[in-house]
Amino acid sequence: MSFTIQDMMLTAETRYEMKFLAGKNGWSNSISWVHLLEDTTIIQNFWGKELAVTTGLGFPEKEDWMHLAQQLNRYHASGLVINVGQYIYEVPEELKAYCDENDLPLLTVPWEVHLSDMIKDFSIHVFLQDTTDEQIASALIAAIETPDNQDAYRKDLLQYFDVDGSFQVLLMTCEGLDSMDTVERKKLSYRIQVYLEDITHNGSFFYYNSDFVLVANALSEEYLCHLVEGAIKRGKRRMPGLQLCVGIGSRCMDISQLSVSYQRAKAAAHIAMTQKKQVVKFDDCGLFRLLYMVEDKEILKEMETECLASLEEYDRRYHAGYVETLQSYLKHNGSIQAVAAELYTHRNTVLYRIGNIRKILGNELKTPEERLPYQIAFYIRNMHGQI
Numbered sequence: 001m002s003f004t005i006q007d008m009m010l011t012a013e014t015r016y017e018m019k020f021l022a023g024k025n026g027w028s029n030s031i032s033w034v035h036l037l038e039d040t041t042i043i044q045n046f047w048g049k050e051l052a053v054t055t056g057l058g059f060p061e062k063e064d065w066m067h068l069a070q071q072l073n074r075y076h077a078s079g080l081v082i083n084v085g086q087y088i089y090e091v092p093e094e095l096k097a098y099c100d101e102n103d104l105p106l107l108t109v110p111w112e113v114h115l116s117d118m119i120k121d122f123s124i125h126v127f128l129q130d131t132t133d134e135q136i137a138s139a140l141i142a143a144i145e146t147p148d149n150q151d152a153y154r155k156d157l158l159q160y161f162d163v164d165g166s167f168q169v170l171l172m173t174c175e176g177l178d179s180m181d182t183v184e185r186k187k188l189s190y191r192i193q194v195y196l197e198d199i200t201h202n203g204s205f206f207y208y209n210s211d212f213v214l215v216a217n218a219l220s221e222e223y224l225c226h227l228v229e230g231a232i233k234r235g236k237r238r239m240p241g242l243q244l245c246v247g248i249g250s251r252c253m254d255i256s257q258l259s260v261s262y263q264r265a266k267a268a269a270h271i272a273m274t275q276k277k278q279v280v281k282f283d284d285c286g287l288f289r290l291l292y293m294v295e296d297k298e299i300l301k302e303m304e305t306e307c308l309a310s311l312e313e314y315d316r317r318y319h320a321g322y323v324e325t326l327q328s329y330l331k332h333n334g335s336i337q338a339v340a341a342e343l344y345t346h347r348n349t350v351l352y353r354i355g356n357i358r359k360i361l362g363n364e365l366k367t368p369e370e371r372l373p374y375q376i377a378f379y380i381r382n383m384h385g386q387i
Helices: 004-016 041-045 063-073 093-101 115-145 154-158 182-195 223-238 255-274 289-293 297-318 322-331 337-344 346-362 368-383
Strands: 019-023 032-036 052-053 078-086 104-110 164-174 203-209 211-217 247-248 279-281
Touching: 004 104, 019 093, 032 115, 041 063, 052 063, 052 115, 063 078, 063 093, 093 104, 093 368, 115 154, 115 203, 115 255, 154 203, 154 255, 164 223, 164 255, 182 203, 182 223, 211 247, 223 247, 223 279, 247 255, 255 279, 255 289, 255 368, 289 368, 297 322, 297 368, 322 337, 322 346, 322 368, 337 346
Parallel strands: 032 052, 052 078, 078 104, 247 279
Antiparallel strands: 019 104, 164 211, 164 247, 203 211
């Protein structure tokens, strides 16, 4: 998943004598580009994931370094590399503490390093990795869209993933994502990738079919949930206005089953958006798992209408609240006392309403078989956020 701080350190530690000082939780931050800067003016134009490199010429005081780090954090930079030995010799402890607190990688290289060579080297790596990521995303999309045509994707993914191993899809979305222009959506994509700590080459992140998609390979369910929680936490801190909703699909074996996990993640993301939840795991959705997998959405609408239309019509004419009463009655498994408590209504009034509801529906609602169609109707209504 992109060229990361970790990837950079694999070669830079020896070649450029690079040292990692702080911000260890941003170890897997991906890098979109490399900028040499000596003041903070350009930072406001960052898209996200930029690696900042500086000699320190423009930051003579500790306060200047703190302002630099705060601006980099605000605009979602992936890290800061300081060229020490000429304009700065000792990195302030306050700067290290801030970078640790905000998961902003802080690194140094000695003055003897030729920054132009280093930046060129990193930029080439970024370009090559971006090209590779696009190829991987295309192959994964092929696996989602045409799972039976394994010739279209399996060979292409073999060198990057354990194609016989486990796969799990996460979908991330927010209000208005699909209506954003390409530049705005790309910026948001970069920023979300900065939030996805501790995942490097076990996953691929891309935009597809109105959602951001994360395909994880050979990662445990527990680890993946921890990853999502961390991403949401970092997102709230660094982009407080962003309300991410995450849908987690089922874990499946073999790349040929990726489409199954994707479709289930899509359903879970829809539930998250509809019910205003941050994270929804498809496997925890009970009956919704079945309903969201029904391709013929019209039949779901018909089932809801057949069960509730007569009560809705009665409520419209007499303002009786019978739909709400029935929902509570089913929720509490026919307990009149529980319905009365929930609706703040006298027990005798509830009994009267239930009696009328049974007459209107032509159903005694006494057995599980008699209640089931109406319970499903409320599930369907809940899918559309109507209750």
